[in-house]
Amino acid sequence: MELLRVSDISLVEREATVVAPISFGQPAHHKLALAGESGAGKSTLLQIIAGLVQPSTGEIRIAGERVRGPHEALVPGHPGVAYLSQKSDLPHSLRVEQVLRYASKRPAAEAQALYELCRIDHLLARRTDQLSGGEQQRVALARLLLGSPRLLLLDEPYSNLDRVHKRQLQAIIEEVGTRLGITCLLVSHDATDVLPWADEVLVLRRGQLVQRGTPQQLYYQPADEYVAALFGDYNLVRGADRLALGSAEASSAAEATLLVRPEQLVLAGSGPGAPGTVRAVRFMGSYYEVEIQLPENIVRARAATAACAPGDAVVISVAAAQ
Structure with a gap:
């Protein structure tokens, strides 16, 4: 079953094309990645899918329901879609337990299981300003998962993490898909984030889709030198x-x-x-x-x-x- 459908989405700002018309679908439980160099339009496209940026043309549908952009909705964002950026943006100086309690839509036992999955059950009494970058990112992810999303959008989630915290968050995101059944769409410019994880990859260059395929196809059969350089x-x-x-x-x-x-x-x-x-x-x-x-x-x-x-x-x- 197709969960996400992107149809002729484009974005033009100040007469410059940020995202050229693009269409693709993502089945439920299918791990999809958007890859490309900085400025390729990956994060902007992800924000359009999340309902945080208004596209110039086209539409997004999640499980058949159209995603309204910020010009059409009182509160930006779409129900059932969670967006995790490279910055956790947690409220300052609140206890972790308070931040999570305000966000939770799950029974206490389910919430506790999520805290354990995100490896944050030992952090509940700490203030958010006492957390490391990796701990903040895991708390931010847990807060999103408490809302029971169907689609998790991951915008360069590992870019500010050291090797240990990156490996830990990668393992958690893998479990989010397998244990919770949440469909994930990942944006990254790093081949080590994309190749071992994705079922399929879309490569963007200057806002345009230049190649689509499995990690193996993009690695061994790149369309051009740009795609080859992205992956090794x-x-x-x-x-x-x-x-x-x-x-x-x-x-x-x-x-x-x-x-x-x-x-x-x-x-x-x-x-x-x-x-x-x-x-x-x-x-x-x-x-x-x-x-x-x-x-x-x-x-x-x-x-x-x-x-x-x-x-x-x-x-x-x-x-x-x-």
Whole structure:
């Protein structure tokens, strides 16, 4: 069942297009992510979906009901939709228990279970100004969940958190979907937020939708260099080297290019492929980065061990798709 339907939504401000006309749907329990560089229009689109920003054209429907923008509603926002930004915006100097009690629409036992899920049951007696950034974000999330939303909109929720608090909040959001059955839509510019979590990703650039697909499709089959760069390291191979690499997509066009991830390149001492010379071998922790000079390009590959050294002759090929 489709929970969210976005139809021809656009936003023009001061004669500049912030969001170009875009349409898509999100089924219930489907984890959808909006990705793109800063200024791509991701957060603005999320705020339109939440009913916090008035679109120039189009409409949003949640479970078939139209979302009214702030120009049409006395109180901005839509029932059943919760919006979590990167800033918690909690009331200052109130006890956590007070903040949550005012927001709760759930029985006491359900509320307590939510506090435990959000890892904040030990924080109830503290004041909001005594909380760390990660604790504030978890309290803010619990406050939203107390309203029993059907759709949770997550606007860069991890951007101000350290590694430990980020991992903790990621685990909680995963449980929100599985245990509470709440559908989530995440905005992020960070590949590590999107790739392991999303069922599907929409990539925006300057307000326009440039590619849509599964994380695997966007990672291994990016539409262009912009999409490739969003999701990790890549090599851009031009000219005859592209043909020598043996890519299944290779053509005879001299100007053709190949986007390939470092881990897709296979190093060998001989055999079919593009001949090259090792320029550098760098220890990166969980792998070695090998920089290779091909006849026309420099590429970087990944290897589990330091099996070659600068100056070694190698042959590079592209691993077969799995």
